[in-house]
Amino acid sequence: xxxxxxxxxxxxxxxxxxxxxxxxxxxxxxxxxxxxxxxxxxxxxxxxxxxxxxxxxxxxxxxxxxxxxxxxxxxxxxxxxxxxxxxxxxxxxxxxxxxxxxxxxxxxxxxxxxxxxxxxxxxxxxxxxxxxxxxxxxxxxxxxxxxxxxxxxxxxxxxxxxxxxxxxxxxxxxxxxxxxxxxxxxxxxxxxxxxxxxxxxxxxxxxxxxxxxxxxxxxxxxxxxxxxxxxxxxxxxxxxxxxxxxxxxxxxxxxxxxxxxxxxxxxxxxxxxxxxxxxxxxxxxxxxxxxxxxxxxxxxxxxxxxxxxxxxxxxxxxxxxxxxx
Numbered sequence: 001x002x003x004x005x006x007x008x009x010x011x012x013x014x015x016x017x018x019x020x021x022x023x024x025x026x027x028x029x030x031x032x033x034x035x036x037x038x039x040x041x042x043x044x045x046x047x048x049x050x051x052x053x054x055x056x057x058x059x060x061x062x063x064x065x066x067x068x069x070x071x072x073x074x075x076x077x078x079x080x081x082x083x084x085x086x087x088x089x090x091x092x093x094x095x096x097x098x099x100x101x102x103x104x105x106x107x108x109x110x111x112x113x114x115x116x117x118x119x120x121x122x123x124x125x126x127x128x129x130x131x132x133x134x135x136x137x138x139x140x141x142x143x144x145x146x147x148x149x150x151x152x153x154x155x156x157x158x159x160x161x162x163x164x165x166x167x168x169x170x171x172x173x174x175x176x177x178x179x180x181x182x183x184x185x186x187x188x189x190x191x192x193x194x195x196x197x198x199x200x201x202x203x204x205x206x207x208x209x210x211x212x213x214x215x216x217x218x219x220x221x222x223x224x225x226x227x228x229x230x231x232x233x234x235x236x237x238x239x240x241x242x243x244x245x246x247x248x249x250x251x252x253x254x255x256x257x258x259x260x261x262x263x264x265x266x267x268x269x270x271x272x273x274x275x276x277x278x279x280x281x282x283x284x285x286x287x288x289x290x291x292x293x294x295x296x297x298x299x300x301x302x303x304x305x306x307x308x309x310x311x312x313x314x315x316x317x318x319x320x321x322x323x324x325x
Contacts, residue, residue: 004130008146011128014088014112015043021051022084022104026097028244031165031200034059035158036090036114036136038068042155043144052080056099060245062199066161067154080104086112089124091136093117093296114139119287119296134174137162141182156189161196169201173282173300210240215250215265221257227321228254229264231310255279262286262321266314269305274313277303284324292320 002010015021023040025033037053044051045068054073063069073080083106092098092115105111113124116133133139137159144155163183167175170183187193204212214236221228232247240246247267255263262284265277276293278286279301286302295304306313 007128007130008143010126011112011114011143012146014086014110014126015047015049018086018110019049020084020086021049022080022087022101023051023053023090024087024092024098024101025055025090026092027056027099029055029059029063029091030248031060031063032135032137032162033091034063034069034072035066035162035165036140037072038066039137039140039144039155039158039162040088040090040114041068041071042158043140043147043149046147046149052084054080054101054104056101057244060248062203062245063161065199066158075099075101075104084109086110088112088114090114090140091116093120095123114143117287117297118299119291119302132176134172134176134179135162135166137166138179138182151186151189153190156186156191157196160186160191160193161200164193164196165200169197174298205246207240207242208246211236211242211246212250212253214240215247216253219254221254221260222318222322225257225259226261226325227264227318228257228260228262229266229314229318230254231266231268231314233268233310234270251277251279255281261325264317264321266310266317268310271309273305273307274310275303275305276313276317278321284321286324289320289324293317 023037025037041051041053053071054075056075058074059072083104085106087105087109111124112126114128116130116136118131120129130139141159163179215230215232218230251263251265261281263279267275269275280286285299287297287299290296290302290304293304293306297303
């Protein structure tokens with residue numbers, strides 16, 4: 001078992017040895033995924049390497065201020081007409097999270113797996129995994145320091161964005177002394193912390209507000225008050241004019257109710273599948289719970305996709321949560 005320092009060296013070697021990289025993050029990317037994608041792109045540009053940034057779908061509108069974000073290819077609209085032998089996966093807890101982009105991987109692909117999820121199984125020919133890191137952006141902060149490159153305001157803003165979003169504005173239990181020290185350093189490079197907090201954590205679009213209202217109208221709780229959930233249907237999404245990234249943060253509302261141990265958002269994908277987002281107050285390891293359904297994540301924040309209908313999946317998940325309480 002190699003040390004974290006050895007993993008950093010292995011990652012450096014992977015970036016230095018090859019060229020013509022494909023950089024991919026997980027489907028429906030969040031702040032950490034997007035910031036990690038552009039951070040790797042920035043590293044590769046510093047090394048003079050050729051690279052392509054890609055995601056299965058679009059990145060959230062509120063992330064489009066990040067450097068290099070305009071270079072992230074939306075595979076749904078512009079699928080590359082070639083394959084790549086050297087791939088860097090960032091913030092992908094398991095290989096399946098890369099989605100359709102794996103169609104661009106060559107048969108003899110070499111993968112560098114950079115991630116912070118405890119449920120990551122170590123796929124790839126090289127790995128840089130730190131399960132106790134607050135975000136994948138924290139690992140890239142270390143990698144940038146390992147290379148010794150000069151920090152710019154743009155890359156500092158990208159790394160700060162990943163730290164800010166994955167710690168819930170430096171409020172979650174993963175906000176370590178190292179995270180705060182890194183944030184302090186990044187602010188010193190000119191990062192506008194208050195503006196980023198407003199843009200990424202506070203501001204809401206009208207469709208976001210409308211779909212939140214529809215979700216809260218479905219709010220339910222178990223009789224003991226320890227499990228609470230909401231759901232969103234495709235009809236809700238259409239009526240609110242909402243996109244997938246408008247759902248971010250909704251799962252925190254049932255979780256934030258006093259006495260609730262696990263909050264859940266059920267997002268109906270279609271008649272045969274539901275995406276389940278889980279948030280824990282601390283007592284329940286929702287990553288372990290999600291793994292029983294083929295998902296994964298963190299101890300306090302995880303998710304999975306379950307085949308079936310909403311009316312059969314809700315009681316199934318609630319019963320599984322009860323078993324973990």
